[in-house]
Amino acid sequence: xxxxxxxxxxxxxxxxxxxxxxxxxxGVMLLATLFVxxxxxxxxxxxxxxxxxxxxxxxxxxxPQFGSGARAGLFLAEIGxxxxxxxxxPREIASGAIRDxxxxxxxxxxxxxxxxxxxxxxxxxxxxAATLASAASASTFFDAGDxxxxxxxxxxxxxxxxxxxxxxxxxxxxxxxxALGVMxxxxxxxxxxxxxxxxxxxxxxxxxxxxxxxxxxRAPWLFTDLLPALGADSFLERTSRFAAGFNDxxxxxxxxxxxxxxxxxxxxxxxLFALMGLFLFRRKAL
Amino acid sequence: xxxxxxxSISGLHVRLGGRPILKGVDLSVGRGELYGLxxxxxAGKTTAMRCLLGFLPFQQGKVEMFGVSATRLSRLPxxxxxxxxxxxMDDSLTLRQNLEVACIRGGLSRQNHTDSQGRVHRGVDDxxxxxxxAHRQHNRGDRLSHGQGRRAAVARALLGAPELLVxxxxxxGLDPEGVERLLDLFRTLCQDLGVTVILSSHxxxxxxxxxxxxxxxxxxxxxxxxxxxxxxAASGDRLRIEAxxxxxxxxxxxxxxxxxxxxxxxxxxxxxRVQESFDPVAxxxxxxxxxxxxxxxxxxxxxxxDVFHQALEKAS
Numbered sequence: 021x022x023x024x025x026x027x028x029x030x031x032x033x034x035x036x037x038x039x040x041x042x043x044x045x046x047g048v049m050l051l052a053t054l055f056v057x058x059x060x061x062x063x064x065x066x067x068x069x070x071x072x073x074x075x076x077x078x079x080x081x082x083x084p085q086f087g088s089g090a091r092a093g094l095f096l097a098e099i100g101x102x103x104x105x106x107x108x109x110p111r112e113i114a115s116g117a118i119r120d121x122x123x124x125x126x127x128x129x130x131x132x133x134x135x136x137x138x139x140x141x142x143x144x145x146x147x148x149a150a151t152l153a154s155a156a157s158a159s160t161f162f163d164a165g166d167x168x169x170x171x172x173x174x175x176x177x178x179x180x181x182x183x184x185x186x187x188x189x190x191x192x193x194x195x196x197x198x199a200l201g202v203m204x205x206x207x208x209x210x211x212x213x214x215x216x217x218x219x220x221x222x223x224x225x226x227x228x229x230x231x232x233x234x235x236x237x238r239a240p241w242l243f244t245d246l247l248p249a250l251g252a253d254s255f256l257e258r259t260s261r262f263a264a265g266f267n268d269x270x271x272x273x274x275x276x277x278x279x280x281x282x283x284x285x286x287x288x289x290x291x292l293f294a295l296m297g298l299f300l301f302r303r304k305a306l
Numbered sequence: 307x308x309x310x311x312x313x314s315i316s317g318l319h320v321r322l323g324g325r326p327i328l329k330g331v332d333l334s335v336g337r338g339e340l341y342g343l344x345x346x347x348x349a350g351k352t353t354a355m356r357c358l359l360g361f362l363p364f365q366q367g368k369v370e371m372f373g374v375s376a377t378r379l380s381r382l383p384x385x386x387x388x389x390x391x392x393x394x395m396d397d398s399l400t401l402r403q404n405l406e407v408a409c410i411r412g413g414l415s416r417q418n419h420t421d422s423q424g425r426v427h428r429g430v431d432d433x434x435x436x437x438x439x440a441h442r443q444h445n446r447g448d449r450l451s452h453g454q455g456r457r458a459a460v461a462r463a464l465l466g467a468p469e470l471l472v473x474x475x476x477x478x479g480l481d482p483e484g485v486e487r488l489l490d491l492f493r494t495l496c497q498d499l500g501v502t503v504i505l506s507s508h509x510x511x512x513x514x515x516x517x518x519x520x521x522x523x524x525x526x527x528x529x530x531x532x533x534x535x536x537x538x539a540a541s542g543d544r545l546r547i548e549a550x551x552x553x554x555x556x557x558x559x560x561x562x563x564x565x566x567x568x569x570x571x572x573x574x575x576x577x578x579r580v581q582e583s584f585d586p587v588a589x590x591x592x593x594x595x596x597x598x599x600x601x602x603x604x605x606x607x608x609x610x611x612d613v614f615h616q617a618l619e620k621a622s
Contacts, residue, residue, distance in 0.1 A: 021413050023380065026410065026411050026412070026413050027411060029410045029411075030407050030410045030411035033403075033406070033407045033410050034396070034399075034407060037399055037403050037407075038396075038398045038399065039398050040398055112396075115392055115394055115395070115396075115397070116390055116391070116392040116393065116394030117394040117395065117396050118394070119359070119361060119388060119390055119394050120388065120394055120408055120411075120462060121408075121411045122359075122360070122361070122380075123359060123379075123386060123387065123388045124385075124408065124411045124412035124413075125379075125380050125381075125382065125385075125412070125413075126380060126411060127380035130380070303363050305322070305356075305361065305362050305363065306356070306361040306362070
C-alpha cells in the first residue's frame with residue numbers, strides 16, 4: 021500500500037473514531053432539528069394568538085424551513101470546521117502525537133496531504149448532516165406544497181424553481197466550506213498555538229461580514245463571504261427567504277455578481293492554502 | 307563504517323529561537339546495541355533524539371539512521387519505533403485505538419504474524435501484553451497515568467518488527483516492577499532479536515546494568531561516549547579509609563600504585579579513586595605499619611553514577 025494511502029486511511033480512522041467529530045456532527049444535526057422545531061412552536065403560538073396559519077404565510081411551509089434549518093446547523097458546522105482543523109495540528113504537535121505517524125515511513129507531504137483531504141471531506145459530511153436533519157425535521161413539522169399567502173399560491177415549487185434554488189444553494193456551499201477546511205489546516209500548520217490558529221481562522225471567516233462595505237463588489241471573491249451560515253452573501257440565506265415568499269430576496273444582478281463568482285472563487289483559495297500548509301509544515305520543528 | 311551503525315550523529319549544532327541548544331553532539335550507536343543517552347535535565351538529549359528522527363531542522367552536522375540522512379527517513383527501508391517525551395497519545399482515542407491507527411499508518415497487521423524472512427511482527431494484543439497494559443486498552447489517552455502513558459508509548463513503538471527503538475526517558479514515572487519489566491524487555495529485544503535500542507534515562511543504576519554503551523551530553527555537547535565496562539574501569543573504584551595520622555595516610559595513598567588523583571579528605575577519613583592495578587593488601591599493610599590506626603578500609607566498585615559525576619566535573 022502506498023504511503024499516501026496509508027496516511028489517508030489513518031486520517032479517516034481518526035475521523036470516524038474521534039469523539040469530537042461525532043459530537044460535532046451530532047451538534048449540527050441537533051441544532052438544525054431544534055431550529056425547525058422552535059420555528060414550528062413559534063408559528064403555532066402566533067397562530068393561536070390570531071396570527072397567520074398554514075396557507076396564510078410562506079413560513080408555514082417545508083421549503084423555507086428546510087433551508088433555514090440547514091443554515092442553522094451550518095452555523096455550528098463552520099465554527100466546528102475551523103476549531104477542529106485549525107486546532108488539530110498545534111494540539112498534536114504539543115502532545116507529540118504527530119511524531120508517531122511520521123516515524124512510519126510517511127513523509128510530511130503524505131501526512132499533511134492526507135489531512136488536507138480530510139479537510140475537504142469533513143465539510144461535506146457536516147453539510148450532509150445539517151441537510152438531512154433539517155429535511156427530516158421540516159418534513160415532520162411542515163407540509164411541502166406550493167408557497168401560499170392568504171390562501172393564494174405566490175410561488176410554485178416547480179414553476180418558480182424553489183426547490184431547484186434551494187438545492188443549488190446547498191451545492192454552492194460546498195466550495196466555500198471546503199476552502200474553509202483547507203484554510204483551517206493551513207493555519208494549524210502556520211501557528212504553534214491552537215488558540216492563535218483558531219483566532220486567525222475565525223478572523224478570516226468573519227472578515228467579509230465586518231468589512232462588507234469596504235470590500236463592496238469584491239466581497240464574493242473572498243470565499244468566506246459565501247459561507248452558507250456566517251457569510252455576508254449566503255446564497256442559502258437568500259434562497260430560504262425567497263422560499264418563504266420574500267420577493268426582494270434576490271436583487272436583479274445578485275445572481276450574476278455574487279453566485280457566479282462563488283462557483284469559482286473558493287478553488288484558488290483551496291489551492292493557495294493547501295500549498296501554504298504544505299510549505300510551512302515541510303520544515304516545521306516537531 | 308555506517309553499515310554497522312544503526313544511528314550516528316556527528317558535529318550536530320542546533321539553534322532554536324537564536325539560542326544555541328546543541329553545540330557539538332557526536333554519538334554513534336552500533337546495530338544491536340542497547341545504548342544509554344545520559345545527561346542532566348536540559349542537557350540536550352531530547353533535542354538530539356528529535357534531530358535523529360528528523361523532527362527538528364539543524365544548522366550544522368550529519369545525522370543518519372542506518373546510513374540514511376535524518377531528512378529522508380520516510381525512504382528508510384528499516385522499520386523503527388519511537389517513544390519521545392511527551393508520549394504522544396491521542397487523548398480522544400482509547401489506548402487500543404491509538405495502537406490501531408499506528409498500525410494503519412504503518413501498513414502493519416493488527417495481529418501477530420511471521421513474515422517470509424521469519425521475523426515476528428507484533429500486533430496490538432501482543433505489545434499490550436508485553437508492557438502490561440492489556441487491562442487498560444479501552445482507557446482513553448487522558449485516563450492513563452504518567453507511567454502508563456510511557457508504557458503505552460513503548461507498546462506503540464514495538465508494533466510490527468522495528469529494528470531500532472528510540473525512547474526518551476521510557477522509565478520515567480514507572481514503578482520498580484514496571485522499570486524491571488521494560489529493562490528485561492529491552493535486553494531481550496537486543497540479545498534475542500538484534501534490535502537496537504537507544505534510550506535516554508536518569509536511572510543510572512539501571513542503565514549501567516542493561517546498556518552496552520552510553521553517551522553523556524552536557525550543555526549541548528557530548529562529554530563522553532563508550533562501552534559501560536570500559537568507562538567503569540577507567541573511572542576507578544572508590545576507596546574509603548578512616549584512620550588517624552592524616553598526613554601519614556595522605557602520603558602513603560599518594561605514593562601507592564594505581565591511585566588516581568590526590569586523596570580527598572572526607573568526614574573522619576579519606577576517599578580516593580583506585581584502578582585495577584591498586585594493591586589493597588600492601589597499602590593496608592603500609593598504613594598499619596605506619597601506626598595509622600585504620601578503623602575502616604572499604605573499596606566500592608565504580609558505578610555509572612561515578613562516571614557521570616566525573617564527566618560533569620571534568621567539563622566544569
